[in-house]
Amino acid sequence: MNDRDQELNDALRALAQVYIAKLPSKIEELKVANQRFQINPSDRENYILLHRLLHTMAGSAGTFGFPEMGEAARELEAKIKEYISGQPWEAFRIKDFSDQIERYLANTESTYKTALQAKAEVNERQGDAAKTLIPLEKKSILWVDAEVEENKDIIQILEQFGFEIQRIQQLSKLELALQATKPVLLIMDAGFEEQVFAGVDEVVRLKNQHLALPPVLFTSQTNSFECRLRAVRAGGEAFFLKPLDVLALTECIEEILERPNPRHFRIMIIDDDVDLAQYYSRVLQGAGMTTLVLNDPELVLEQMASFRPELLLMDVYMPDCDGVELSTVIRQDSSYLDVPIVFLSSENNLQKQIAAVKVGADDFLSKPISPELLVSSLSSRAERYRALRTLVMRDGLTGLYNHSAIKEDLIAKMSSASRGVTAVSVAMLDLDNFKKVNDTYGHQVGDQVLRTLSHLLKQRLRKSDVVGRYGGEEFIVIFPNTTAEVAKIVLDKVRLAFNQIHHFAEQGEFCVGFSAGIADSRQTTSPDDLISIADAALYRAKHSGKNQIVLGDQAS
Missing domain, CATH: 1.20.120.160 (HPT domain)
Known part of the structure; x- marks a missing residue:
């Protein structure tokens, strides 16, 4: 344990x-x-x-x-x-x-x-013992491929994204490398020395010897069903055709590496039984979720506006307002039509359960419930809700928040900051000379540049920072609990890192920069005005040399 x-x-x-x-x-x-x-x-x-x-x-x-x-x-x-x-x-x-x-x-x-x-x-065992912090594992990747030149540019970009790549060109050296290092991922060419499935077969052999392998991602020049099927049977987490799409590859790598981490779903628990509500809250927190316990149903709409739950867990029977009535109140607000509502109750009357479903309940769980079943049931519901919300709120090209979603998040962040007397900073970013990139190298390469910047922003900024695509080549970043001066220091490091990234096209290599303007909530309590101040600072950055970050007038 x-x-x-x-x-x-x-x-x-x-x-x-x-x-x-x-x-x-x-x-x-x-x-x-x-x-x-x-x-x-x-x-x-x-x-x-x-x-x-x-x-x-x-x-x-x-x-x-x-x-x-x-x-x-x-x-x-x-x-x-x-x-x-x-x-x-x-x-x-x-x-x-x-x-x-x-x-x-x-x-x-x-x-x-x-x-x-x-x-x-x-009470024999209390949780008072000091916990030892486990150091973060480095993102070390083994890349097994006989080809060197065709992967050189991709490996260089991955290294710029913070991955450590150890290249292996001979299949016979893989076993020793795995025993000597502990990589977080294995990128494996499916074929070696004109043997179409040699790489796949080697992975199978190592697994049969009970050698501990990290997640495996297969690459191949062969786009056949048999090759894909063999890769699946060998336990491959993903399959990429050559020539490789570096951004798609990078996003896949990070998605695989993040899988073991708990999904931090936001769950609101509404139950008049204080002890039981705290119990469920602790179980869900133990699974990595964020919870808010509410014992007074009258506060539900107010708390939902600030907490923005991804699932509501509530009892059927509560004094003054039962669960069915409360669900009706919630569903009358169009903002919460799609938030999953799960009833957890000892109620076994079928008609009562049907009534709950009629007012918009998504599931009905019976008390008592095991912690494992509770976590599993709520995770699947919240996961589906988050996936559907992502389709609506995300930009199709970059995967970042779209214009309307980022505005909604800024409103919530500023509301929270005003209550906590903390600052929220907003940065408006714009790629420099992007029209020239599209005209010279083509829109497909231009799209790759946009995706590269979006990926770098997500990777280099904090998990609490929110990145969105505001439109075209313009991006927006929200820095909660951060002044404009501090946000400028952080974002300038990203700017310098982005300047060093080499983009590749048939016409040759090139680099791109970006300019930015930053403002914070000390200047205004209006989200629209805050964006306007940051946008004006971006305009000055563009017209005073580009490739720089400028603070809004009132923050400088």
């Missing part, structure tokens, strides 16, 4: 202990509600409360390690629902039901005492 898993397990154990500590108060609430039910069975407010308490117990007990307690509560919940929706019960039936609750509470108290006795064991 790694440190991350151990930390999560320790946190979940701690939450279970919090739940156990609160059991006496939950038992007391049920006792009082049950006594009131015996005295006045027609008190609607009380029997609705009794139902909610049993519903909460049914959903939470199993989650925190007491499945029998949860199942018993579920059976009692089903009976009180019959009372709520059916004819009034006779006195003997009311007494019988109350006696069942009393027996349930007696068993629950016994379980509580047993759990207290075992508390020392449960």
